[in-house]
Amino acid sequence: MSEKGQWAIETNGLIKAFGDQKAVAGISLAVPRGSVFGFLGPNGSGKTTTIRMLLGLAEATSGEIKLLDHAIPKELQVALPKVGALVEGPAFYPYMSGRNNLIRIDSADRFSDPSTRAARVDAALERVGLSNAAKKKVHAYSLGMKQRLGLANALLKPRELLILDEPTNGLDPQGTREVRNLIRSLAAEGITIFLSSHLLTEIEQLCDHVAVMSAGKILAQGSLAELRSHGQTRLILKVDRIDEAVDILKTQGIGKIKFSGENMIVPVVEDLDVSRINEVLVKKKIKVSEIRLEHPSLEEYFVDLTGEGFEVVR
Amino acid sequence: MKLFAKSLSLSLMKSELRVMFTRRRTWAMLFAIAMIPILLAIAVYLSSDRLAPGEGPPFLDRVTQNGLFTGFTAMLLAMPLFLPLTISVVAGDTIAGEAGLGTLRYLLIAPVNRARLLIVKYLGTLVFTLAGTFTLMTAGAIIGAILFPVGPVTLLSGDVIQIPEALGRMAIVALYTTVSMMGMLALGLFISTLTTIPVGAMTGVLIASGVSQILDNLPQLAWLHEWLFTHYWLDFADILRQPMELSSLGNNLLLQLGYVAVFGSLAYGRFTTKDILS
Numbered sequence: 001m002s003e004k005g006q007w008a009i010e011t012n013g014l015i016k017a018f019g020d021q022k023a024v025a026g027i028s029l030a031v032p033r034g035s036v037f038g039f040l041g042p043n044g045s046g047k048t049t050t051i052r053m054l055l056g057l058a059e060a061t062s063g064e065i066k067l068l069d070h071a072i073p074k075e076l077q078v079a080l081p082k083v084g085a086l087v088e089g090p091a092f093y094p095y096m097s098g099r100n101n102l103i104r105i106d107s108a109d110r111f112s113d114p115s116t117r118a119a120r121v122d123a124a125l126e127r128v129g130l131s132n133a134a135k136k137k138v139h140a141y142s143l144g145m146k147q148r149l150g151l152a153n154a155l156l157k158p159r160e161l162l163i164l165d166e167p168t169n170g171l172d173p174q175g176t177r178e179v180r181n182l183i184r185s186l187a188a189e190g191i192t193i194f195l196s197s198h199l200l201t202e203i204e205q206l207c208d209h210v211a212v213m214s215a216g217k218i219l220a221q222g223s224l225a226e227l228r229s230h231g232q233t234r235l236i237l238k239v240d241r242i243d244e245a246v247d248i249l250k251t252q253g254i255g256k257i258k259f260s261g262e263n264m265i266v267p268v269v270e271d272l273d274v275s276r277i278n279e280v281l282v283k284k285k286i287k288v289s290e291i292r293l294e295h296p297s298l299e300e301y302f303v304d305l306t307g308e309g310f311e312v313v314r
Numbered sequence: 315m316k317l318f319a320k321s322l323s324l325s326l327m328k329s330e331l332r333v334m335f336t337r338r339r340t341w342a343m344l345f346a347i348a349m350i351p352i353l354l355a356i357a358v359y360l361s362s363d364r365l366a367p368g369e370g371p372p373f374l375d376r377v378t379q380n381g382l383f384t385g386f387t388a389m390l391l392a393m394p395l396f397l398p399l400t401i402s403v404v405a406g407d408t409i410a411g412e413a414g415l416g417t418l419r420y421l422l423i424a425p426v427n428r429a430r431l432l433i434v435k436y437l438g439t440l441v442f443t444l445a446g447t448f449t450l451m452t453a454g455a456i457i458g459a460i461l462f463p464v465g466p467v468t469l470l471s472g473d474v475i476q477i478p479e480a481l482g483r484m485a486i487v488a489l490y491t492t493v494s495m496m497g498m499l500a501l502g503l504f505i506s507t508l509t510t511i512p513v514g515a516m517t518g519v520l521i522a523s524g525v526s527q528i529l530d531n532l533p534q535l536a537w538l539h540e541w542l543f544t545h546y547w548l549d550f551a552d553i554l555r556q557p558m559e560l561s562s563l564g565n566n567l568l569l570q571l572g573y574v575a576v577f578g579s580l581a582y583g584r585f586t587t588k589d590i591l592s
Binding site for chain 1: 419423425426587589
């Protein structure tokens with residue numbers, strides 16, 4: 001089975017029901033190998049439950065899972081050594097040092113080589129910038145340090161897939177930047193990264209593929225470019241004599257003008273020549289203080305899909 | 315891969331013991347266990363009235379005559395409550411403790427096979443029990459030797475054995491009491507798979523041992539007594555006879571293994587199908 005399939009994670013009609021509520025209501029994920037895949041959704045949308053099923057911590061009510069081409073949960077013990085994960089926050093023995101915590105978890109893995117254990121643990125600590133705190137007990141760690149230690153745990157061995165659930169939770173801006181850089185460098189090594197987050201900016205910065213989840217369902221899935229193309233590019237105009245400007249634009253075949261404050265917003269059809277519009281307006285002595293194209297943001301699409309509200313969906 | 319297969323199977327066990335004996339709690343409990351014979355010996359040493367033979371707990375009157383009895387007497391005092399208390403802390407903590415900390419999910423995705431984790435956890439509690447009983451007997455022998463005369467031991471059967479053999483009998487008592495706890499440890503392991511709150515599991519185990527001892531004292535339930543996991547707990551006096559009375563030891567071992575089989579299976583059934591949501 002050395003032939004690697006196209007997908008690092010593949011699920012088919014995955015359902016997890018707690019009583020009559022479906023935390024995950026039939027999702028089909030397809031995470032391409034080598035991608036940085038953003039798993040985006042508001043809190044309580046079923047992201048962590050999905051991850052638990054992927055890792056065999058919870059059993060699916062129905063549906064299929066393939067993790068690195070291994071059927072889950074049947075071939076869990078074969079698949080998991082190739083997967084590093086951070087699930088719902090880091091968790092460690094507070095009365096042991098960071099280093100001893102990693103040694104503990106590595107000892108639990110029957111497939112890891114004890115003769116390289118110390119070196120691998122130190123390398124992982126180094127990679128997340130925890131070398132200096134390695135001998136401190138974890139109860140003295142800040143949340144950010146625990147988060148880093150959790151990442152180090154995921155990096156104890158060379159992995160094919162990293163499943164990271166909210167990896168920048170609790171980190172200060174500096175730490176967030178470092179973790180994002182770390183994720184980029186891991187992705188550059190060819191490791192597939194499955195990144196769950198409720199932060200759109202994080203997904204936009206890091207990922208090339210994304211799935212949007214809400215209330216247990218996947219609302220959209222695809223490459224970032226595909227999802228972006230759902231929105232419409234707009235021309236934003238700010239001029240002094242609005243009525244005249246509207247008439248002039250009409251002569252250029254532009255109708256459907258919307259207004260937002262002092263701005264005119266014009267939906268853009270394919271090849272609109274912005275500089276020519278500008279030229280026409282200026283020739284008619286209209287003062288243009290702002291003219292620019294606004295590309296559709298993922299955020300709008302996201303809000304379109306999941307709703308604006310702050311309420312927990314259920 | 316096969317090259318280091320041998321050391322791998324032991325890796326988790328070693329790691330489990332390292333975690334257990336890194337905890338200050340473990341050492342505090344062993345210290346408390348050691349204090350039982352020490353306090354007992356000091357109390358007996360300081361009390362001006364010498365007990366008449368047969369007065370007070372069994373063997374207590376003999377402590378002043380021969381320090382080696384301190385361990386046995388302390389074990390009789392510790393068996394009903396204090397030893398089960400410390401052991402229920404460890405047994406209740408096995409799975410629930412890891413679940414409560416959240417480390418359980420990281421162990422399982424390390425990955426550890428769930429059945430293997432249960433076995434390692436069970437053996438860990440057994441090692442703690444062994445450490446506890448040996449600590450008690452050792453502390454008893456030491457404090458007894460310091461405060462009281464030490465000499466050949468007169469057994470319950472009237473025979474006299476020399477000091478080295480007496481020490482051997484003490485080790486056998488420690489082993490016997492460890493075996494006596496095997497059933498409760500399995501029960502604790504099972505209860506521990508039911509919850510993510512370690513204190514709940516610990517309390518559950520302790521209550522079970524209390525209820526079992528109460529039932530064992532109700533003559534109306536005589537038919538039930540030999541099935542209770544606490545029934546043979548105090549029977550190690552048989553080890554102090556010449557020759558050693560082995561029938562109750564055998565019955566106890568069978569009973570304990572029965573409990574291990576039942577609650578081990580229940581723990582397996584529960585834990586291997588459980589969703590880890592903590």
